Amino acid sequence: MWRYFSFIVFPVFLVFYGWIRFGPAEEWAHLIGINVFHMMAGLIAAYWMIRARIEQRNPHLRFLSFLFAGLLLHVLGNGLWLFLQLADGRVDAPIASTILWCSSYFSYVLALITKMRSIGLNFTNKNYIFNLVVFMTTAFVMSDYYLLQPYFEILNPSLERTISTFGFLIADVLLLFFSAILYYHVRYNQGKPHHRFLVVGFLFQVCGDVMLTVFTFNNSPFLEHLVDVFWVIALLSIGWSGHLEGRQHPQQERLFRSQRTVTERDFILPYVSIGLLTGFVLSTYDWYLNILSSGWLLLFSLVLGRQIFTLRSNNRLLNEVSFIAYHDSLTQLANRQHFIERLTNDLPRSFAAVSLDLHRLTIVNDTMGHATGDRVLVETANRLRLLRHDDLEIYRIGGDEFALILPYATNDSLTAFEQALLHQFERPFRIRGYSIQVTIHAGSCLVEDTSLHQDILPCLDTALLQAKQQGPMHCVRYDERLHQWFNRKIQLEMDMPAAIENDQFQLVYQPKVDLKTNRPIGMEALVRWHHPVFGLISPVEFISIAEESGHIIALGRWILKTACRRTFDWHEQGYPLIVAVNISVPQFKDQHFLNMIEETLSETNLSPAYLELEITESVLQDVTDSSKMLHSLRDQGIHCAIDDFGTGFSSLSILHQLPVHALKIDKSFVDDCPETTGGAALLPHIIAMGQTIGLTMIAEGVENEAQHLYLKSVGCHIGQGYYYARPLSEEAFSLYLKEQLPSTESNLPSAQ
Structure with missing residues (x-):
């Protein structure tokens, strides 16, 4: 702000005052100098503004364009007057210049209207609009009574002058109105700070118009010329705002936000306006101070004071209620x-x-x-x-x-x-x-x-x-990747119930091989989803979606029923295999889980001895409830195995207390064997401890012969992995059984 006063206000005032005070005595010469000063200031301001418009490639272009047009119209008005002065020595401003100046005002008004739209102004705060209307009404009434009426009575202007005068009045009122909104936006809503120079410029413009009318009544040429200082400062202030706009990084304008409640500053202005207008009204009558008039003034002051006190109290209460409604009482943060x-x-x-x-x-x-x-x-x-x-x-x-x-x-x-x-x-x-x-x-x-x-x-x-x-x-x-993942996740979640009903899911079977005989003794049922749009979907993706959405109960029921029914069919063909089915945590904790198992076995005619449920270690976090469920399953004759052992929360000391019959060692322990580094170094000890407490040890992820031979040498009972077979469809698994396990020779292994 100090740079504004140092480089604009003080220098302009000193130059103008020096020219008017010590310049040529002729009126004609005075006016030529003043017009030159106007044009210089307007051109400097227009240069600043056009630079801002070029540098700010953002939604502010129309706003800056209207401001530039207003500055240019002002310069053209003074240029036309200067031309006529030099041509024929004309002193009075021509009507064409007046029209150009009035047009510049309305160009400023259009710029402010554009700004109001860019900040998303909406007139939802009735108190704020009421205050502005009171202020503008007071300004308009006082301008009409003290300026316009005397102007027409004394000067008796022509029709052109009358129209232009009303045009200036309307433009001034609109400039005041929108400048007040812009000031509110900058002062209380963190709008762009340099816009306050724009507000100052428009205030200088309006003040100059008012002072010109007053000094014209008093016939004071010196003071009339001094008013030009205000207009020149207004031009430079508007241009300075554009100059600062161009120097800042382009960003979107902060949106206009009216306060929910009225602040104390908000209701001072209307009452001051009412007080001033009342005082001026009283001054127009012959006022005799007596007990009645004194009492009326006292009552008016008391009622006004009581209203202000009531508004302050209500405002304080509203602020407290608003704070409680929109803030957290513990942290004092917004809620x-x-x-x-x-x-x-x-x-x-x-x-x-x-x-x-x-x-x-x-x-x-x-x-x-x-x-x-x-x-x-x-x-x-x-x-x-x-x-x-x-x-x-x-x-x-x-x-x-x-x-x-x-x-x-x-x-x-x-x-x-x-x-x-x-x-x-x-x-x-x-x-x-x-x-x-x-x-x-x-x-x-x-x-x-x-x-x-x-x-x-x-x-x-x-x-x-x-x-x-x-x-x-x-x-x-x-980001876009996460957006696509989220949309895909939502789509899969919505499609899952219909997919269960329409048999879009398919079971594949991976054999479990007895390491002593190298023959299959069972298989694990694995689910796949053939989506009509996304194609084959991995269970790694859709199982977690099913668990989150609750569809895992229905999907798990379908998997169990389908696996048991197909296993019974293989039994009928002479292959008495044990089928292993994965059970998720939500399924295991479902209150209808046991009933669902019983109904499935009864419906499919599969003996419980040929069903193995694989549960993850996370189920065992609640040992008490898990133990009850596992005992109930054992009482029905169903085998239970711990899947992915070594990656979760369980330990062998806890497993010793639970009715589980097998441990399925996680693939991470098998990957490095027969090397004795990493997880592979623990593998013999895990198998030995498992055998000590009577558990069947199953290794998953066996991918080559070296791993197969090593697991066999350290006493592992069963192997599963790509070395034996990939997960196979029903038809492919039936062919695999015919090759590996002729029905006439199939027997249940002793390990089970």
């Missing part, structure tokens, strides 16, 4: 409702949002109490406040979930912010003498199109879900 409204109302075109949740906060609450958990939430909010980004907004949107909005974010700034966010949570929390390590998962989304604002929440949820799958201290950015 989920505020976050959703912010996303749907007034965000800029380009911004980023980040969603995060705290990992292991539930453990802190359960072990150290909710008071400590609350302190972790408060400290989390404090750490988020330490993050640096312009206009960063922080929200608590759930129990352990937070969200952040980064206006005007770019790809690089969001990347730096994600790294800083993760860094904030590398250090443990120090609370009540304890060192508590709480990590986070985070998902982010960069939005560069207003059409995506409504879809930001599912995008954040998708990114956060992906981050949880990757583990703690990961931040996943939502």
Whole structure:
């Protein structure tokens, strides 16, 4: 601001004052100099503005174009007057110049209207509009009474002058109205700061018009010429705003946002306007001060004061209620409702949002109490406040979930912010003498199109879900790849019920081979999905979707029924094999699981001795409930095996207490054998300990003869893998059985 006064206001004022005070005495010469100053200022301002328009290749072009047109029209008006002065010594401004000047005003008005549209102005705040209307009404009434009426009574202007005068008045009122909105936007809504110079320029313009009318009544040529200082400063101020616009990095304009409640500043202006207008009305009458008039003034002041006091009290209450409704009482952060409204109302075109949740906060609450958990939430909010980004907004949107909005974010700034966010949570929390390590998962989304604002929440949820799958201290950015993955995931989830009913799923069977006899003794039933659009889908992809959506119960029932029915058919053909079926955690914990097993075996006529259920180690986290279920299955004569042993939570000491009959060693232990490095070094010990407690040991992922021979040498009972056969369709598996296990020789192995 000091540069503005140093390079524009003071120099212009000194030059003008010097020219008027010490320049030529002739009126004609004075006016030539003033017109030259006007044109120089207008051309400088127009140069600044056109540079800003060229450099700012963004949605502000129309706004800058209207401002440039207004400056150019002003210069043309003074240029025409200067030409006529030099040609015939004319002193009075020609009507053509007046029309050009008036047109420049309306060009400014169009620029401001364009700006109002670009900031998304909507007149939803009735208090704000009421204040502006009161102010503009007061300004219009006082201008008409004190300026226009005397002007027409004293000067008796021509029709052209009358029309131009009304044009200036309307343009001045509109400039005041839109300038007030622009000032509100800059002052209270973090609009572009350099726009305040635009507001100052328009105020100088209007003040110059008012002062010219007043000085014309008083017949003061010196003061009339001094008014030109205001117009020249107005031109340079408008151009200076464009100059600053061109120097800034192009960005979208922050949207206009009216306050939900009225602030104390908002209701001062209308009452001041009413007071002034009342005073001027009283001054127009012969006012005699007596007890009645004094009492009327006192009552008017008391009623006005009471209204102001009531408004202040109501405003304070509304602010408190609004804060409670839109803020979290624990962290004092804005809440989920505020976050959703912010996303749907007034965000800029380009911004980023980040969603995060705290990992292991539930453990802190359960072990150290909710008071400590609350302190972790408060400290989390404090750490988020330490993050640096312009206009960063922080929200608590759930129990352990937070969200952040980064206006005007770019790809690089969001990347730096994600790294800083993760860094904030590398250090443990120090609370009540304890060192508590709480990590986070985070998902982010960069939005560069207003059409995506409504879809930001599912995008954040998708990114956060992906981050949880990757583990703690990961931040996943939502992008086109993730967008396609999410759409595919949703589509598969929706298609799954129909796929179960329409037999789009297919079972394939991979043999299990007795390492002593090298003959198949059973098989594992594996599911495949032949989707009509996406083709063959891996179970790695669709099983997790089925578990999340709850479709795993219906899918698991279909798999079990289909596998048991086909196994019974092979039994009828002379192949008494044991079929192994994978059981997920949701299936195992389903209250109808046992009934479903009984109904399936009864419906398919398969003996329970020929069914093996493979469960993962994660099922055994709750040993008590798992033990009850496993005992119930054993009582029915069903075998149970632990799948992927060595990758989860179980230990041999726990398995010794559970009614399981087999361990299926994870492929990672088999990959390196017969080498004695890595997981392969543990393989003989795992097999030996399993045999000690009477478990059948099954190795999966056997891919070559060396692995087969090594497993056989260390006492493993059963092998499964590509070395023996890939997963085969029903027809291919039937052919495999005919080759490997003639029905006349098939017997159940002793290992089972």
